Amino acid sequence: MRQRDRRKRRVETRESRDRWMITYADLITLLLIFFVILYAMSSLDTDKYNIVTGSLSETFKSGSTVLEGGDGILDAGKSTENKPESTDGDGNAAATAGPNDGSAEQTENKTPSVRELAFREQETKFAELMGVITNYVEENNLEEQIFVADKPQGIEITLSDRFLFDIGKADLKSPALPALQQLSGLFSDIGAKISIEGHTDNTPVSSASHYNDNWELSGARALSVLRFFLDREGLNPDNFQYAGYADTQPTADNTTAAGQQKNRRVEIIVLRQLQEGDIQSRD
Template identity: 60%
Template sequence: MRQRNRRQGRRTSEGDGGRDRWLITYADLITLLLIFFVMMFAMSRLDVEKYEAITQSLQHTFKSGDSILEKGSGITGQADKNTHRNPDTAKKPQNSGSQELTERELAFRKQEQELQNLMQVISQYVKDNRLEDQIFVADEPQGISITLSDQFLFDVGKADLKPGSAPVLDKLASLFKNLSTVISIEGHTDNLPIVHASNYKDNWELSGARALSVLRFFLDQKHLNPDEFQYAGYGDTRPVGDNGTEAGRQKNRRVEIIVLRQLQE
């Protein structure tokens, strides 16, 4: 009996010790995790002096370089040296705290002043000659638009200029002579089909022929530079009025002369 109790005591003691063995493994795992995070922290520490040196170097590089998109030399200073177009930021003089305007910016400003002067002169000419119902002048995003009614320029279904249109076209030619921009001449019609007696197949041909007649006046009679002009016929695809009414169709039959906001290369 005494021997049996001794054996049971031994088993109980061994069982209690076995249940606590997992604590050793757990402690080892925690120790390893601690060592791992200590190593990660040590590896992630920055050398402050090296970081500041690299930062200053990058800032200097990006400030001194220019964009290769505009044929500049790039941040390395090696790209497109022979076709450099961007202003040199290191040598550009300062004027009252602001950078000096580039030649292209000055050219745009000069052109804008010319366009505004052109609009004032034409508007005054239209008013003085009481042509408000025949000629319309507007400042559009693409440029100064001068709209001429087809009643003022052409007979119905024709593209030959009326003699009475010559004085106005003469005035426009004298104003266009000194402009350094592109002038677009665009013909437009209403949506009514062309009659069989017309010399033109459809409104596309008629609108293009009318724009060409105005262009020919400027080139052949006034000898303006052909490089400064372009023309197109749009038929009835760009109406400004309601083609369902006679008044709207009359607005759509027109020639637009647009002095573009566009510098010549």
């Protein structure tokens, strides 16, 4: 009897000691399955994946949820088959929109919004503006005085200070007037806000200057260009804004004479933003 008890205890002890191997084997199996799934996903056919995800999406959309008292996802097909047809006022069966009734095609080919149409029209005008100014600059050999670039914020027209002003002054020079007149004709129907921004290098103004510092000088130069458009050309003041930035926004190295020359400039930026009047006029 004692020998049987001892034998039984040994068997139980051995089983309890080896029980961890079962857990370990399960873990290894799960890891193997996990890596197999990862490999399968890495080489998944995109078309088949889209089909499967689309099918699951439709199932989730059509199935009633358990929380709402429905039958759940598995019975979604049954609930769809047994769903009664809707009827119109005369008791006739009414047509029910299905997934292939053309609604998806209508969504893809929907009419562009008013804002989108206005944006497209503005981009067309911007492209024309770039072309006209570029041709004008090339025809009049002004490549060293006027620079045009299409930036994210809008069309940026950079005019050199020596093209517009004498040193330390903010009065427009007469040779610059034809170019500004050309720009004013383009701005009259552009339908965008125009920002005029003055910049200087880091050299302090001379003691004989009418301006206390570069802030006043840069602002006065931007204002002179603005006044030309408003007073001489009669453009709408609601479409303009101006600012002076002194030497806070250099585009070149101020330690060289060439860099300082590039930093002394006036930028006219036709901003990429729609005005409310442009959108409302289409409604």
